[in-house]
Amino acid sequence: MDYPEFLQMLNKEISNPASGQLSRQIITFARPRQYRECLHALNNMKSTLTSLRQVQPSRLIDALIVPLASTARLTAYLGDIFIEEDERIAMHGAAMTSPLKNNANTGVPWGVEQIKAPKVWSTSTGYRVKIGVIDTGADYQHPDLRYSLAPGINLLNRMMLPYDDNGHGTHIAGIIAAANSTGGMIGVAPRSLIYPVKAFDHQGSAYVSDIILGIDWCVRSGLDIINMSFGMKTRSKALLDVVKRATRAGIVIVASSGNDGKRRSIDYPARYPQTIAVGATDRRRKIAGFSNRGPYVDIYAPGDKIVSSWVRGKHHEMSGTSMATSHVSGAIALLLAQRPGLSPAEIKTLITRTANPLPVRKNAKGTAQVSRGEVDALRLVREGMRLPSSKT
Template sequence: MDYYGFWQMLLEEMKAAPKSAQRHIVTFNDPRMYAGALSQWKSLKTKKPGLRQVQVSALIQAFFVPAAGAGKLMDRYADSLCIEEDHRIQVHSALADPSGPSMMPWGVKAIRAPQAWSRSTGVHVKIGVIDTGVDFRHPDLKHTLASGVNLLNRGMMPLDDNGHGTHIAGTLAAAGGTRSMMGVAPRALLYPVKAFDHNGSAYVSDIVLGIDWCVQNKVDIINMSFGMRNRSKALHDVVIKAYRAGIAIIASSGNDGKRGGDYPARYPETIAVGALDRRQRIAAFSNRGPYIDVYGPGEGIPSCWLREGYKEMSGTSMATSHVTGAAALLLALRPGLSPRELKLLLRRTASPVRLRKGQRRASLGGGAADALRLLRVGIRARRSSGGAGSGGSSDGSGVAKAAAAKA
C-alpha cells in the first residue's frame, strides 16, 4: 500500500472540505497496514501541519479525521479500509430545579449506601468519569478527584463548563461530611475524562479516546452517562477491549421513555442502567426493556454543581452514577471481580421495582439497585468460592461513619 499517497489524499480532502463536514473513523482491515500508516503519519505530521488534526487510538488501531474524503478513500482503498461516520453523542439528563446542599440525597439513601459504609466506602477504587469535566474547586469533591484528562484541549485540566459531569461526580463520591452532601462511594477516586463540550455534546471518537485513556490508566470502573441511537463499530470495539481488560463499563439507557435504548448501554459488555422515581417505579422518561441490567434513582436528584453550588437533575445519567457508586463499594472489597461477575451480582441483588398500570415485570429487565444487599451477597460469594481474605474487613472512614449516623 502507498501510505504516503494515502495521507496525501486524505490531507487534500481535509483541506477541501468545509469546516462543518462530517468527521470519520478510519480503520484498516490488516493490522500491518495500520502500523505502516501510523509510521508514515508520524513522519509526515511535522512537515504537513494539517495532519496534526488527526488523532489516533492505539487500543482499536483507528485514525480519527476531521473531514475524511470517504468516497475517494473507499474508491482507492476499498479492500483495505473500514470507514464509519463519527456520530455525535449526548449526555443523558434534563436540567431541573436549583437546589441547596443536601447532606444525604434521597437516591443515596434509597439504594441503602449509608448502611453499607460500615463495610465499604469505596476506598482506592478508581472510577473513570467520561463526561463534561468536573468543578475541581467544589468543597465536596476536592478529596476525591485525581487529575484526569481533557481530550478537547490536552494542555488544560478537565474543568467542567456544563455542570453535568460535576453532578455525576457528586453522586458518585462527594465527601462533604457533616457540612454538606455525601455521594454513594465517598472514598473512591474519580478520574475526570473531559470528552463533552459545554453543550454536553461529543463525537464517538472522543469517547473512544476516553475509554482508551481509562484502559491505559488502569481504572476499575468507567461511568458513561450518555448515549446515542446509532450503532458504532469503533465504539463497540473499544468497549470490548475495556471489558477484556477487566474494566466494568456502566452506561445510561436514555431518556426517551421507550422500550429499547441507546448505545453504548445496549452492548452486551456494558451494564445498562434505567431510572427510578421516588416511589421506586420506573421513571416516565426512562428507557426500559429486558436489556436493562439494573435501575437506579434518577428523578429530582440533588448533587454538586458549578461554582461550588448544587442543583437537582433528572435522567438515566443520574441513575447510572448511583449504580457505579454501588459497584465501587463492592470492588473495594473484591478488587478482582470481573465485569461479568459484577453485572450478575447487580442483577441478582436488585429489588423488585413497583409496576405502573399495564407493565409486566418480565418486560422491564432488572430491578432496583441495592448497595447493602450487593455487598452482603458479594462477600458471601467470595467466601463460598474460597477467595482470599474473609471479606468482612472494613474500609470505612470517620467521615463516612458520621454521615451514616445522620442518614
C-alpha cells in the same frame, strides 16, 4: 497498502478540501499490523506534512480520527480500512431545577439512602477505586469533591484540566464520590477516585470519536469503572469495538438507557451487551416516567429529582437516567474495593442477582410485567464478599 501515499492523500484532503466543510471520519484498520505500520509512518511524516497533526489515533481499536470533507478518494483502500462518519452524541440529563439555597436537602441524598449505601460504609467506602466519568468535566474547587478528583483528561483542550463548563459532569461526580460530611453531601462511594474525562462541550454535546478516545485513555490509565451518562439512537461499529476492548481489559462500563420513556428500546452504548444498562426509579421505587425500560435494561437506580454537586460550589437537582447510572457506578466501586479483580461479566451477573425487585406493573391487558430490580449496594457487597477467593 502504501502508507506514505495514503497519508499524503489524507494531508492533501485535510489541507485543501475539494468539496464542502470538513467533518470527522473514523478510519479503522482491518489488521493490527497495518495500523501499527501506518501509525509509524504518520509519526514520521507529520513534522513535514503539518495537516497530519490533526489526525488522532485510537490504539485500542486500531483507528484514526481524521477531519475530511469527502471520503471518495479513500474507496481505493476499502479492502484494508473501514470508514465510519463521526456522529454527535448527547448527555442524558433530563430536567434541572434552580440551584438549592443554603445547601438545603444535602447531606446523604435520598437516592444514596435508597440503595442502602450508608449501610455498607462500615465495610467499604470504595477506597481508591478508580472511576472514569466521561462527561463535561468536573468542578475541581467544589468542597464536596476536594478529595475525590484525580487530574483526568480534557479531550477538547489537552493543555487544560477537565474543568466543567456545563454542570452535568460535576453532578455525576457528586452522586458517585462526594465526600463533604460537614457542609455538603455524601456520595455512594465517598472514598473512590473520580477521573474526569471531558469529552462534552458546554452545551452537553460530543462526538463519538471523543468517547472512543476517552475510553482509550481510561484503559491506558488502568481505571476500574467507566461511567457513561449519555447516549445516541444509532449504532456505531467503532464505539462497539472500543467498548468490547475495554471490557476485555477488565473495565466495568455502566451506561444510561435514555430518557425517552420507551418501553422496549434503549440508547447506545447502553444497548451493547458488554455494558451495564441503567434505568431510573423514583422515591416510590417505581420506574420513572421519563426512563427507557424493558428487556435491554439490566438494572434500575434512583434518578428522579436527585440533588448533587454543581459548578461554582453549588448544588442542583436533576432528573435522568444519567443520575441513575452514577448510583450504579458508585455501588460497583463499593464492591470492587472489597473484591478487586472481579470481571465485568461477574459484576453484571452479581448486580442483577442481588437487585431489589421493583413493584410488579400491569400492562393494558392486565397482565403482570416483571422488570429488572433496583440496585441494592448492601446485598451486592455482601454477596460479592461471599464469593470464593479464586474469583478475585
